[in-house]
Amino acid sequence: MKLYTYDPAPNPRRLALFLKLKGLAIDTRQVDLLANEQLGDAYRQINPALSVPALVLDDGTVLTEVIGMYTYLDELHPQPPLMGSTxxxxxxxxxxxxxxxxxxxxxxxxxxxxxxxxxxxxxxxxxxxxxxxxxxxxxxxxxxxxxxxxxxxxxxxxxxxxxxxxxxxxxxxxxxxxxxxxxxxxxxxxxxxxxxxxxxxxxxxx
Ligand SMILES: N[C@@H](CCC(=O)N[C@@H](CS)C(=O)NCC(=O)O)C(=O)O
The missing domain is CATH 1.20.1050.10 (Glutathione S-transferase Yfyf (Class Pi); Chain A, domain 2)
Structure with a gap:
């Protein structure tokens, strides 16, 4: 699994706080939004939506929405519950x-x-x-x-x-x-x- 993100931006921060509370560490690469790196060809190959964060799963699936990343990771790591228990x-x-x-x-x-x-x-x-x-x-x-x-x-x-x-x-x-x-x-x-x-x-x- 690999995470493409840019720490100062708000949507990446949503996921960063979730990972912190779950105690999870993911192989991470920063995509420099200030330098418009998200618009370059290299990142376009990874995430055609050109947004961060993007989570690339081990089978190559690319998740582009934080809510999807929350859901996927919560399923794998239910503790502590952050998405409700019922x-x-x-x-x-x-x-x-x-x-x-x-x-x-x-x-x-x-x-x-x-x-x-x-x-x-x-x-x-x-x-x-x-x-x-x-x-x-x-x-x-x-x-x-x-x-x-x-x-x-x-x-x-x-x-x-x-x-x-x-x-x-x-x-x-x-x-x-x-x-x-x-x-x-x-x-x-x-x-x-x-x-x-x-x-x-x-x-x-x-
Ligand atoms: N749909 C995305 C939203 C992601 C998003 O809007 N990310 C912003 C950073 S907070 C971005 O990638 N901006 C790139 C740009 O402005 O070109 C999600 O829910 O995670």
Missing amino acids: AAERAQVISWCHRLFSGLMMAIAGALRNRGKSFINRALPGPLDTPQIPELVERGLLQIGYILPELDAHLAQSKWVAGDNFSIADIDLLVCIDFLAWIRQSVPDECTHLKDWYQRACSHVA
Whole structure:
């Protein structure tokens, strides 16, 4: 198994925290996103989606989505449980991850990539050159402004994102909260439950 990643980027960090909590070490090669190494022919042969992380399994299968990598590795290494221990818990964990990815991670990425020179024609990762749409910055900020208080209200009732146990949904939210700094945003002061959860989550992964 070989992992292609770039440690400073948020999606790679999701997997890195998962591996840390599982106590797993995988043969790893860094792909330098700052140098656009992901767009070069060598990496295209490995992962035609041109994204990191990518996990190449021993039979040559390439996993390109963190959620797929979580699922594969959790099946092989169930302890500690990070994806729920019952069918219902697992469903909640996956639902939260999906919601956080589509509602928060993509909103932050949209606000980051649709402005500034670094992402001209690279508003989305991948092989298709995508022009920036400045309105998506505002839309991303609008989504973030809605979801953070919603998460705060949820975490007033729930110790962890998907219930009583720490899970990959907490990893994903933790990474999203830190990703906010990339667009000079942060959790509003009034979101005290979300802030408390953040401290708990940081201690859990430390
Ligand atoms: N679908 C991927 C998302 C991966 C992704 O967006 N990775 C970013 C880094 S956080 C990337 O590869 N960016 C390359 C680029 O911007 O060209 C997943 O769930 O893991």
